Amino acid sequence: MSKTAPPTDVYRAIADPTRRSILDSLRETDQTAGEIAEGFSMTREAVSQHLKMLRDAHLIKSRQVGRYRIYTIDAGGLHDVFQWASTFSAFWDDRLDRLEVELANRRKSARKKKPRKSKN
Amino acid sequence: MATIRKTRVYPYSIDEVWECLTDSSSLGRWLMENDFRPEVGHEFCFRTDPVPGFDGIVYCKVLTIDPPKELSISWRGGDVDTIVNFKLTEVSGGTRLDLKQTGFRPVKQFVTWFMLSLGWRKIIRKLLANELDSKFGATGADE
Numbered sequence A: 001m002s003k004t005a006p007p008t009d010v011y012r013a014i015a016d017p018t019r020r021s022i023l024d025s026l027r028e029t030d031q032t033a034g035e036i037a038e039g040f041s042m043t044r045e046a047v048s049q050h051l052k053m054l055r056d057a058h059l060i061k062s063r064q065v066g067r068y069r070i071y072t073i074d075a076g077g078l079h080d081v082f083q084w085a086s087t088f089s090a091f092w093d094d095r096l097d098r099l100e101v102e103l104a105n106r107r108k109s110a111r112k113k114k115p116r117k118s119k120n
Numbered sequence B: 001m002a003t004i005r006k007t008r009v010y011p012y013s014i015d016e017v018w019e020c021l022t023d024s025s026s027l028g029r030w031l032m033e034n035d036f037r038p039e040v041g042h043e044f045c046f047r048t049d050p051v052p053g054f055d056g057i058v059y060c061k062v063l064t065i066d067p068p069k070e071l072s073i074s075w076r077g078g079d080v081d082t083i084v085n086f087k088l089t090e091v092s093g094g095t096r097l098d099l100k101q102t103g104f105r106p107v108k109q110f111v112t113w114f115m116l117s118l119g120w121r122k123i124i125r126k127l128l129a130n131e132l133d134s135k136f137g138a139t140g141a142d143e
Helices: A007-015 A017-029 A033-038 A045-056 A077-083 A084-113 B012-020 B024-030 B110-120 B121-138
Strands: A060-065 A067-074 B001-008 B043-047 B055-066 B070-077 B080-091 B096-105
Touching: A007 A017, A017 A033, A017 A045, A017 A060, A017 A067, A017 A084, A033 B110, A045 A060, A067 B121, A084 B001, A084 B012, A084 B024, A084 B096, B012 B024, B012 B080, B012 B096
Parallel strands: none
Antiparallel strands: A060 A067, B001 B096, B043 B055, B055 B070, B070 B080, B080 B096
């Protein structure tokens, strides 16, 4: 059995804004389900559902500490989804978009320095 | 070993694109902050925000430089050891950029940094694009 979640689970998990917010809040600090529920003014049941989806997608994991279950980001799960090649692929897509913006901005500022006869 | 290839055509002259590839402040705006100089053998770093496990530094060295056509740099950071090659060709309507990155080993720290820096909206868009690519782009293997 593969430990990696099918990518569609990951898409479904992060397609929801509430789950993305949960992930964002877990980036900063590990939290219990209760703390998460507090932060989002949701019922414990609703939070449990979201956490289950995130766990199934291997985006978070939990550990039991005393009577509390602490949730944390699962970097390993993210890594399984983003093979290094696909990550760099997305990285370069992003940066090559920015290169186009840079080209446009450079030309704009070059025009400013060297003004031509204006029509208006 | 894996290789990444990207091709873009920019509606700008080859000299303009070359300038963006080899001018340190320009690179800083579209790629990452750096102390690049266009000299073979020059060792430099790209710097970005650190995350746990990745200090945000990519260690590079200029391997080849052939103005205004080709630039190769080594690219080591997190736990990758790769070579990045940029090739420029004049085409009708602008300049074609062919980017190739040849690399080794997984790169968990870089992945984490990238995930955090890109933002969710883009991640979703790119995840889906990659997924579609792998489904319909390459060979479809039965599982």
